[in-house]
Amino acid sequence: MAKTLHRVFLVGFSLLWGWLFLNSVLRWRHNGAAALAAGLGLAALFFLLAKFAAPRLDRLSPKAFRLGFGLAFALYAALFCWLAWLLAEVPIMDLEVVLRTLPELLADGHFTLWNGYYIVCNNNLGLALVLGGWYKLAGIFGFVPGADLAGVAPGIALNALAILASVALVCLLARRLFRSNGAVALAFVLCAGFAPFVLYAPTFYSDTLSLPFALLALLAWSRYRTEPRPGCRLALLACMSAAAFFGYAIKGSVVVVLAALIIQLFLEKGGKQAAKAALALVLCFGLLFGSYRAWQRLSFIDWVEEDALALPLTLWFCYGSHDGGNYSQADFDAAMSVDTLAERKALLNARLVQTYRSYSPVQLAEFMTQKAAITWGDGLYDAPEFLATPQRANWTHRFILEGQPGYMPLVYYCQAYLYMLQLLILAGAVLAAVKNISPNPLTLTRLCLVGLVLFLSFWETKSRYAFNFTPLLLLLALEFLLFLSHKKAVDV
Secondary structure, three states, rough: OHHHHHHHHHHHHHHHHHHHHHHHHOOOOOOOHHHHHHHHHHHHHHHHHHHHHHHHHHOOOOHHHHHHHHHHHHHHHHHHHHHHHHEEEEEHHHHHHHHHHHHOEEEEEEEOHHHHHHOOHHHHHHHHHHHHHHHHHHHHOOOOOOOOHHHHHHHHHHHHHHHHHHHHHHHHHHHHHHHHHHHHHHHHHHHOOHHHHOOOOOOOOHHHOOHHHHHHHHHHHHHHHOOOOHHHHHHHHHHHHHHHHHHOOOOOOOHHHHHHHHHHHHOOOOHHHHHHHHHHHHHHHHHHHHHHHHHHHHHOOOHHHHHHHHOHHHHHHHHHOHHHHOOOOOHHHHHOOOHHHHHHHHHHHHHHHHHHHHOOHHHHHHHHHHHHHHHHHHHOOHHHHOOOOOOOOOOOHHHHHHOOOOOOHHHHHHHHHHHHHHHHHHHHHHHHHHOOOOOOOOHHHHHHHHHHHHHHHHHOOOOOHHHHHHHHHHHHHHHHHHHHHHHOOOOO
C-alpha cells in the first residue's frame, strides 16, 4: 500500500513540477528557449562530471578525499566571503527597519519606540532576535548595527555562515544518502555553481538565515528511519520538530516541513508507530511555539496596542489573491479602516472569499499559473532588488546592476541553471514513478516542495520566498544525475 501511495504521489509531483517547469520557460520575460538550451548544455556538463569524474573520486581513500574536499571547501568559503564583502549593500525594505530596531533591543532587552512595528510585522521578530543575539556578540569587538559598511559587516558574516552551513549540509546529506565520494563532490560542485547563493551572501534576511533548517530536518530524518533505539528515535523527533520550529520562527514558510514530516511518517512507518511519532512531533512543535509566543508577550513586546495595530495573516493571503499576487495598498488600507483585530479578520476573510468567487475556473487557473511562473521562474530569486543599493563601487557592479555589460549574461546563466535543476528534478520524479521505488528520504524533500508550492500559490507572490528551499532542489537534481550516470540510487 505504501509503495502504491508513493507512486501516486510521484505521478502527482511529476505533473505539478512539469507544469511549473513549462510555465517557467514559456512565461519568462526574456528568451526562455535560449535559457533552456543553455540549461540543457549545463545538464550535459554535469552528466559528464557525474559519469567520468565522480567515479574516480570513489577510488580515493577516506583520508585523501577528506583532505581534498576540505581544501576545496575552504577555498570556496574564502572566495564566497570575499564576494559577500564586495557585494555589501545598503539595507532596504524590512531588513533596513529590523536593523534600525536592534540598538533598542540591545540596550533595553525589549522594544519601546519600535514596539508598534513588531505588532504589525510580528513575522520579523524571529529575525530581529537572531540578529540581536549575533550583534550582541559582535558588540564585544566594537561593532554596532547600522546601515554603513561597519554596521552591516556582522550581519554579512552571519549570513555567509548560514549559506556555507547549508552547502556543507547538502554535502553531508549526499554522503548519508548516496554513500560515495563522487556524490559528495558532485553535490559540492552543484552548490558552487548556484550563483544565487553568492548573490544573496550580503543580504542577511529571513530568506537566507532560514536556509539550513529544512536540511537539518532531513538529516535528522535520514537517521531516524534506521534508528532502532526508542530513546534516540524520540530525541531525533524532537530535533526534527525543533528544526521546523526555528526555521518557522525566522521564515514562516518553513512550517511546511512539519506537515511533510508527518506525511512521510505515515508513508514509511505506518500504523501506530507513525501516529505516535506524529503526535510527538506536533506536541514538541506546539510546546516550542507556545513558549515562543509567551516569551514575546513577557519580554519583548507590549501588546496593549494589538487591537489597534495587529494585522491577521489573512492580509498576506489577500495580497496573493489578485493583481499578480504582490503587495496591495488597497488591501492594507481596507484592513486599517476598522478598529479592532477581530473586525480586521472578518473584513479580510470576506474580502478574500469575494475575490476568489469572482474568478471563473479558467481565470483562476490562469491566475495561479501566473503566480507560479513568478515564484518559480526567476533564476535570480529577486536578488537584484537588494543588490541595487551597493555600499561602494567595485568590479562586481558590472554584473549585478541592471544595464551594465555583465548583467544579462548573469541573468541568463542563473536562468539556465534554474532550468537545469527543474528539468533534472522532473526527470528524477518520472523515473522514480516508473520504477515504483519505495518511500525514501528524498520523498520528504519532494513533500516539502509540494507543501511550499501549495502555500506560495495563495500567499503573497515573490520569487525570493522560494529561495530558502533551493538546497532541496540541488539534492533532487543530484539524485537524477547519479542515477543517470551510473545507476546509483538512494542507499535505503
